[in-house]
Amino acid sequence: KAIRDAHAVQPLSALQSEYSMFTREPEDVIIPTLKELGIGFIPFSPLGKGFLTGKIDGATTFAEGDVRNNLPRFADEARQANHNLVALIGKVAERKQATPAPQNSTVSKKM
Numbered sequence: 361k362a363i364r365d366a367h368a369v370q371p372l373s374a375l376q377s378e379y380s381m382f383t384r385e386p387e388d389v390i391i392p393t394l395k396e397l398g399i400g401f402i403p404f405s406p407l408g409k410g411f412l413t414g415k416i417d418g419a420t421t422f423a424e425g426d427v428r429n430n431l432p433r434f435a436d437e438a439r440q441a442n443h444n445l446v447a448l449i450g451k452v453a454e455r456k457q458a459t460p461a462p463q464n465s466t467v468s469k470k471m
Contacts, residue, residue, distance in 0.1 A: 363375065363390070363393050363394070363397070363399070364393065364397070367397055367399065372397075372399045373399065373400060374399060374400035374401065374402050375390070375394060375399055375400070375401060375402070376401075376402040376403075376404055377390060377401070377402075377403065377404070378403070378404055378405045379401075379403035379404070379405075379406060380403075380405055380406050380407060380408040380412065381408060381412060381445065381449075382408040382411065382412075382433055382442075383405070383408070386401070386403075407460075407461050408433070409427070409428055409431070409434075410428075411433060411434070411439075411442065411446065412445075412446060412449055412460060412461070413459075413460050413461045414446050414447075414449065414450045414460045416434075416439065417439065417443075418436060418439050418440060420439075422434070446460075
C-alpha cells in the first residue's frame with residue numbers, strides 16, 4: 361500500500377531493497393507491485409552483506425558501528441547454522457569454475 365500511495369503522489373522510477381538468498385521478502389508483494397506499476401527494482405546486498413561469499417565464519421569480527429553486529433543472521437549460532445548453505449554455494453561455484461561472488465560478466469555468463 362505504501363508503494364502505491366507514494367507512486368500516486370510522486371511517480372517512482374525505482375525502489376531499492378535488500379535482496380539475497382537470506383532476504384526474499386520482496387518477492388511476495390513488493391516486486392509484483394513494482395512490476396504492475398512499471399517501477400524498477402534495485403537490489404542491494406545480493407551476497408547477504410558478505411555472508412554468502414564464504415569469507416565470513418565463526419571467527420570473523422566486525423568493526424564497531426558495522427550494521428552486521430546487530431543482524432541476527434550474523435550471530436554466532438546463525439553463522440554455524442548457515443554454514444551448509446555457504447558451503448553448497450562454494451561447491452556450485454567451484455563446479456562452474458567461478459567464485460561464490462563473480463566479479464565480471466564473463467564469469468557470470470558461465471553460470
